[in-house]
Amino acid sequence: MWPEPSPRGAFTLRRQRLDALLPGPKLLPAGLSRPRNFAHNPYPFRAESHFLYLVGRGLEGALLLVDAERTALYVDPPHPDDALWFGAKPGLAELSRELQIAVRPLDDFVAPDGVALLPPQDAETAFLLADRVGRDVEAGGGDDVTGRDALLADAMIELRLRHDDAAVAQLRQAAAVTCAAHGAGRDATLPGRREAAVRAAMEHAIIENGMTTAYGSIVTVHGEVLHSTEHHRELRPGDLLLADVGAETPEGFAGDVTRVWPVNGRFSSTQRALYEVVLSAQRAAIDSVRPGVRYRDVHRAAGLAMTRALVDVGLFAGDPEDLYARGAAALFFPHGVGHLLGLDVHDMEDLGDRAGYAPGRSRAVSRGDRYLRLDRDLEPGMCVTIEPGFYRIPALLADPDSLGDLKSSLSFAMLEKLADVRGIRIEDDVLVTATGAEVLTASIPKRIEDVERA
Amino acid sequence: MWPEPSPRGAFTLRRQRLDALLPGPKLLPAGLSRPRNFAHNPYPFRAESHFLYLVGRGLEGALLLVDAERTALYVDPPHPDDALWFGAKPGLAELSRELQIAVRPLDDFVAPDGVALLPPQDAETAFLLADRVGRDVEAGGGDDVTGRDALLADAMIELRLRHDDAAVAQLRQAAAVTCAAHGAGRDATLPGRREAAVRAAMEHAIIENGMTTAYGSIVTVHGEVLHSTEHHRELRPGDLLLADVGAETPEGFAGDVTRVWPVNGRFSSTQRALYEVVLSAQRAAIDSVRPGVRYRDVHRAAGLAMTRALVDVGLFAGDPEDLYARGAAALFFPHGVGHLLGLDVHDMEDLGDRAGYAPGRSRAVSRGDRYLRLDRDLEPGMCVTIEPGFYRIPALLADPDSLGDLKSSLSFAMLEKLADVRGIRIEDDVLVTATGAEVLTASIPKRIEDVERA
Numbered sequence: 001m002w003p004e005p006s007p008r009g010a011f012t013l014r015r016q017r018l019d020a021l022l023p024g025p026k027l028l029p030a031g032l033s034r035p036r037n038f039a040h041n042p043y044p045f046r047a048e049s050h051f052l053y054l055v056g057r058g059l060e061g062a063l064l065l066v067d068a069e070r071t072a073l074y075v076d077p078p079h080p081d082d083a084l085w086f087g088a089k090p091g092l093a094e095l096s097r098e099l100q101i102a103v104r105p106l107d108d109f110v111a112p113d114g115v116a117l118l119p120p121q122d123a124e125t126a127f128l129l130a131d132r133v134g135r136d137v138e139a140g141g142g143d144d145v146t147g148r149d150a151l152l153a154d155a156m157i158e159l160r161l162r163h164d165d166a167a168v169a170q171l172r173q174a175a176a177v178t179c180a181a182h183g184a185g186r187d188a189t190l191p192g193r194r195e196a197a198v199r200a201a202m203e204h205a206i207i208e209n210g211m212t213t214a215y216g217s218i219v220t221v222h223g224e225v226l227h228s229t230e231h232h233r234e235l236r237p238g239d240l241l242l243a244d245v246g247a248e249t250p251e252g253f254a255g256d257v258t259r260v261w262p263v264n265g266r267f268s269s270t271q272r273a274l275y276e277v278v279l280s281a282q283r284a285a286i287d288s289v290r291p292g293v294r295y296r297d298v299h300r301a302a303g304l305a306m307t308r309a310l311v312d313v314g315l316f317a318g319d320p321e322d323l324y325a326r327g328a329a330a331l332f333f334p335h336g337v338g339h340l341l342g343l344d345v346h347d348m349e350d351l352g353d354r355a356g357y358a359p360g361r362s363r364a365v366s367r368g369d370r371y372l373r374l375d376r377d378l379e380p381g382m383c384v385t386i387e388p389g390f391y392r393i394p395a396l397l398a399d400p401d402s403l404g405d406l407k408s409s410l411s412f413a414m415l416e417k418l419a420d421v422r423g424i425r426i427e428d429d430v431l432v433t434a435t436g437a438e439v440l441t442a443s444i445p446k447r448i449e450d451v452e453r454a
Numbered sequence: 455m456w457p458e459p460s461p462r463g464a465f466t467l468r469r470q471r472l473d474a475l476l477p478g479p480k481l482l483p484a485g486l487s488r489p490r491n492f493a494h495n496p497y498p499f500r501a502e503s504h505f506l507y508l509v510g511r512g513l514e515g516a517l518l519l520v521d522a523e524r525t526a527l528y529v530d531p532p533h534p535d536d537a538l539w540f541g542a543k544p545g546l547a548e549l550s551r552e553l554q555i556a557v558r559p560l561d562d563f564v565a566p567d568g569v570a571l572l573p574p575q576d577a578e579t580a581f582l583l584a585d586r587v588g589r590d591v592e593a594g595g596g597d598d599v600t601g602r603d604a605l606l607a608d609a610m611i612e613l614r615l616r617h618d619d620a621a622v623a624q625l626r627q628a629a630a631v632t633c634a635a636h637g638a639g640r641d642a643t644l645p646g647r648r649e650a651a652v653r654a655a656m657e658h659a660i661i662e663n664g665m666t667t668a669y670g671s672i673v674t675v676h677g678e679v680l681h682s683t684e685h686h687r688e689l690r691p692g693d694l695l696l697a698d699v700g701a702e703t704p705e706g707f708a709g710d711v712t713r714v715w716p717v718n719g720r721f722s723s724t725q726r727a728l729y730e731v732v733l734s735a736q737r738a739a740i741d742s743v744r745p746g747v748r749y750r751d752v753h754r755a756a757g758l759a760m761t762r763a764l765v766d767v768g769l770f771a772g773d774p775e776d777l778y779a780r781g782a783a784a785l786f787f788p789h790g791v792g793h794l795l796g797l798d799v800h801d802m803e804d805l806g807d808r809a810g811y812a813p814g815r816s817r818a819v820s821r822g823d824r825y826l827r828l829d830r831d832l833e834p835g836m837c838v839t840i841e842p843g844f845y846r847i848p849a850l851l852a853d854p855d856s857l858g859d860l861k862s863s864l865s866f867a868m869l870e871k872l873a874d875v876r877g878i879r880i881e882d883d884v885l886v887t888a889t890g891a892e893v894l895t896a897s898i899p900k901r902i903e904d905v906e907r908a
Contacts, residue, residue: 002648002686034488035575036500037706037797038804039594041669043497044683046490083849084788087679121489123577123593139577140493194456200662208654210686215495225541229498232456232664252491334538343491350492395537 001180003173003210003249008100010166011056014159015066015101018054021155024148025067025112029129030059031120044212048120049343049350050156052252055099061125063109063132072102074109116148118156121350143352157355160342162381167342168431170253171383174211175429175440177247178255181205182444185219185243186451189235191263195219196231202245211247214254215345218244223260223423224391226335237264240271242423246345254345256385257441258427265453272448273313274390274421279446281306281388282426285337289378289386289430289437296375299337302388303329303368315418318409328406330368331396338385339373341429346373347383367402378432383440387427392418455634457627457664457703462554464620465510468613469520469555472508475609478602479521479566483583484513485574498666502574503797503804504610506706509553515579517563517586526556528563570602572610575804597806611809614796616835621796622885624707625837628665629883629894631701632709635659636898639673639697640905643689645717649673650685656699665701668708669799672698677714677877678845680789691718694725696877700799708799710839711895712881719907726902727767728844728875733900735760735842736880739791743832743840743884743891750829753791756842757783757822769872772863782860784822785850792839793827795883800827801837821856832886837894841881846872 018026030051033042047058054064055073063074073096078089096103111133119141120126126139138144145153163171181202188201199219206213220228221235223242235241241263246255260275262268267275284305288298307328308320316323340347340356348355353363356374363370374384392415396402403410429440445451472480484505487496501512509518509527517528527550532543550557565587573595574580580593592598599607617625635656642655653673660667674682675689677696689695695717700709714729716722721729738759742752761782762774770777794801794810802809807817810828817824828838846869850856857864883894899905 034497035594036497037503037575038596038800039575040803041799043488043490044670049491080849084847085679085681087676087682087684088849121491121493123581127577140489142492194662194664196664197662200658200660203661204654204658206654207657207685208648208651210648210650216498222541225539227539228541230541231661345495346492349494393538395534395542 001173001176001209004169006056006166006170006251008056010164011054012100014164015054015071017159018066018155019068019071021158022116022151023068025065025070025115026152027111027115027117027133028054028064028066029117029120029125030062030064031122031125032061034122047252049252049348050118053156053160053343056251057099061106063106065109067112070112072104073099074104074106076106114148116152118142118145118149118152140350142350143354153351153354157348157351160348161340161355162379163342163383164381167253168381170249170251171255171341171429171431171440174214174247174249174253174255177206177209177211178245178257179441179444180209181245181247182243182257182259185245186261189241189261189263191235191237193235194231195221195233195235195241198241198243199231202243206247209247211249214246214248214256218242221263221422223425224393225423226391235263238268238420239263240421240424242425244425244427252343254341254343255441256341256345256427256429257444258387258425259444259446259451260424260426261451267448267452268420270418271421274418275424275448277306277309277313278388278390278424278426280309281333282386282428285386285388286428286430286437286439289384289432290435291378291380291432293378294375295378295384296369296372298386299369299372302337302386303333306333306388306390313414315411315414316409317411323406323409326406327367327404328409331402331406332390332392333388334367334371334391334393334396335389336369336372336374338387338427341383341385349373380432380434382432384430384432385427386430387425389423389425390421391423392421455627455630455663458623460510460620460624460705462510464618465508466554468618469508469525471613472520472609473522473525475612476570476605477522479519479524479569480606481565481569481571481587482508482518482520483571483574483579484516484518485576485579486515488576501706503706503802504572507610507614507797509555510705511553515560517560519563521566524566526558527553528558528560530560568602570606572596572599572603572606594804596804597808607805607808611802611805614802615794615809616833617796617837618835621707622835624703624705625709625795625883625885625894628668628701628703628707628709631660631663631665632699632711633895633898634663635699635701636697636711636713639699640715643695643715643717645689645691647689648685649675649687649689649695652695652697653685656697660701663701665703668700668702668710672696675717675876677879678847679877680845689717692722692874693717694875694878696879698879698881706797708795708797709895710795710799710881710883711898712841712879713898713900713905714878714880715905721902721906722874724872725875728872729878729902731760731763731767732842732844732878732880734763735787736840736882739840739842740882740884740891740893743838743886744889745832745834745886747832748829749832749838750823750826752840753823753826756791756840757787760787760842760844767868769865769868770863771865777860777863780860781821781858782863785856785860786844786846787842788821788825788845788847788850789843790823790826790828792841795837795839803827834886834888836886838884838886839881840884841879843877843879844875845877846875
């Protein structure tokens with residue numbers, strides 16, 4: 001498959017909707033590429049998500065002004081040397097026809113009085129913007145906006161929170177390539193190879209389908225390290241491999257999926273038992289997703305189901321509701337059940353918790369909920385991940401604060417017996433529909449009988 | 455194969471040599487990761503090259519102070535939450551044992567008076583450094599250093615220009631994986647696939663061998679676009695595919711190789727003729743590499759050999775020396791024949807032309823030489839690329855300034871006949887030895903009979 005761009009009209013409509021939500025001038029920068037080890041060796045350029053949402057193409061250095069009749073894209077005209085090094089680029093008139101928006105030279109940009117803006121991620125763009133608009137702009141300062149900037153943040157959230165048809169089509173494409181990557185990863189898994197070989201196969205599938213990784217791939221036999229960036233370990237028979245890998249479309253929409261599979265193709269009985277624990281938690285969470293449900297309750301559904309399953313397995317003794325209230329789930333599942341998914345893998349996290357938390361709500365301080373990135377009432381068109389996990393984290397199990405009075409309810413003998421499981425997470429991308437939920441990544445096997453090699 | 459780290463003693467020796475070259479305090483920052491679309495989704499961290507050269511490991515945010523007995527690495531101690539998200543990190547004492555250098559908490563760092571430093575690539579680190587040392591530090595400002603900073607730049611150049619044994623071992627490893635990538639790319643080339651499929655196969659080989667790409671991969675049927683970043687085109691029978699792809703070791707050393715191969719496995723007679731033109735230019739350049747030779751003369755050897763071959767092919771008529779002087783080579787080969795290779799793919803380009811040009815030399819303004827990144831007398835231990843090319847660049851051929859009085863010597867009929875060649879570049883990594891040169895990437899086929907599919 002090859003990425004299908006959104007119809008141009010989708011971007012016009014988004015700009016019009018933004019203008020209706022917040023009249024007056026609004027400035028959205030594309031941002032600049034970041035140098036890696038020297039200026040001419042940059043990281044692959046990835047435009048700011050708000051810009052991509054409204055333009056659909058990453059145009060390095062460009063500024064989008066949205067303001068009724070004055071709406072225009074300001075870009076640097078092609079430099080004569082560009083043709084030699086980077087190939088012929090469209091001129092401004094051609095770009096205007098292609099993108100169906102007025103296009104002007106960047107040098108012509110004059111900031112309108114009171115223009116609202118959202119800070120870019122890179123300091124260089126922030127510095128240039130500050131100069132243009134005559135006030136401080138802090139790179140990555142999107143969680144701290146005030147005045148009309150805050151109104152612009154709210155308007156972008158209003159637009160992006162519920163995905164329009166074009167966005168859903170992008171999410172489906174990202175999901176499809178993410179599925180291909182996970183298939184390739186499973187096929188590449190063999191004892192004696194390294195984690196890097198599986199990662200390579202997964203990213204191969206993403207690159208050959210014209211996409212990029214949406215975030216740093218996690219491919220590890222140490223699944224208990226939530227964001228492991230190491231890939232050097234050899235795969236041994238008996239290991240579980242955890243792969244948290246997602247594709248991103250050229251328009252910037254992300255897939256985000258985690259699967260766990262046994263290196264030698266077969267789960268041990270203990271691995272099977274704990275895998276089923278996580279799967280039951282994920283099922284309970286997904287079953288609870290529908291419009292009107294508060295996301296914290298989805299998180300709770302996962303934790304409660306997991307606690308029940310852990311009691312069934314014999315790891316805890318006691319009443320599941322009571323154990324859950326005492327933090328039994330958090331001891332093995334210390335992160336949130338998921339987050340918004342869209343143009344960012346944690347969608348709109350550049351705006352802090354403003355997108356993830358409904359007005360008036362804020363993060364809980366409790367161990368089980370403090371890492372929860374989302375607590376809104378679900379609405380049709382929202383896309384969220386559902387990703388419970390079970391992790392044997394030595395630091396948590398050795399910490400009297402974490403264990404608390406759970407010590408008496410936890411079977412250390414059973415924990416010992418389950419020692420061949422370090423970390424299991426099962427994650428899918430779920431679109432809230434008018435009546436319930438659709439799992440966009442359902443074609444990636446997760447039932448034990450489908451995951452095991454024939 | 456899997457990357458083999460350098461012996462720790464190599465880094466100790468490098469620091470001691472630096473201290474001998476420039477006594478007094480010197481500060482080398484590792485730098486910080488750059489956010490991609492939001493703060494928690496950064497690009498893969500790649501430490502500053504000068505830091506990597508002296509420490510051998512990318513430790514985000516660390517500062518290296520080199521100053522006799524005060525030499526120490528200042529790092530952030532592991533945060534309690536790190537274990538959960540990123541796994542247990544070594545404490546300062548453990549890190550000190552591993553790296554064989556004094557390690558202190560970052561907060562304890564106090565800038566010594568008159569400390570010399572080299573500016574980092576990212577603005578955030580520049581800002582933090584400026585605060586630490588009490589003077590302006592401009593991100594990416596390495597081409598503009600003065601005072602003791604300039605002495606530090608010169609000392610680093612003195613160290614890095616001729617590679618020590620550990621550096622050569624790293625370059626060999628990068629070359630070996632680069633070879634594997636090119637083999638995988640050739641195997642993955644089939645009519646009907648896209649450029650992206652070949653790129654994916656090449657990067658697969660790099661990732662599975664524990665390395666990263668040293669620069670943005672160029673994999674294109676439009677070889678005439680020197681730094682093409684597009685990979686969407688379908689491979690058609692009759693196309694030539696150009697792949698400029700290199701691997702980088704975890705210690706940061708780069709490979710940089712270009713090969714061209716026919717999509718359907720066989721060159722046409724015209725492609726064969728022009729491929730031989732470029733190969734003869736590359737052979738002449740490599741043959742001229744030895745200690746004492748000025749690199750501009752290597753560049754000239756390539757251009758002259760190419761001009762001779764183009765006369766033989768019938769594209770130019772006249773005396774090759776005369777034609778070369780009139781810019782005949784530059785019309786089809788408008789870039790330099792190569793550059794320094796080391797920790798950076800253009801080694802030490804963060805210091806501008808200071809590393810590439812010997813004191814007293816500067817870039818020529820002539821069409822054929824202005825993109826030449828290197829003009830030093832070669833010495834044993836230097837590593838350079840040799841990469842002549844032939845490109846049919848419409849903008850150059852249509853430009854009266856470029857054509858000049860060559861118009862009368864150029865056979866437009868022959869140019870028309872050679873229309874199935876857009877761009878050919880052949881690039882290898884060459885180590886200057888005591889008596890001549892060693893091609894580190896010789897195992898990647900480039901003779902026509904080896905490139906064609908059996």
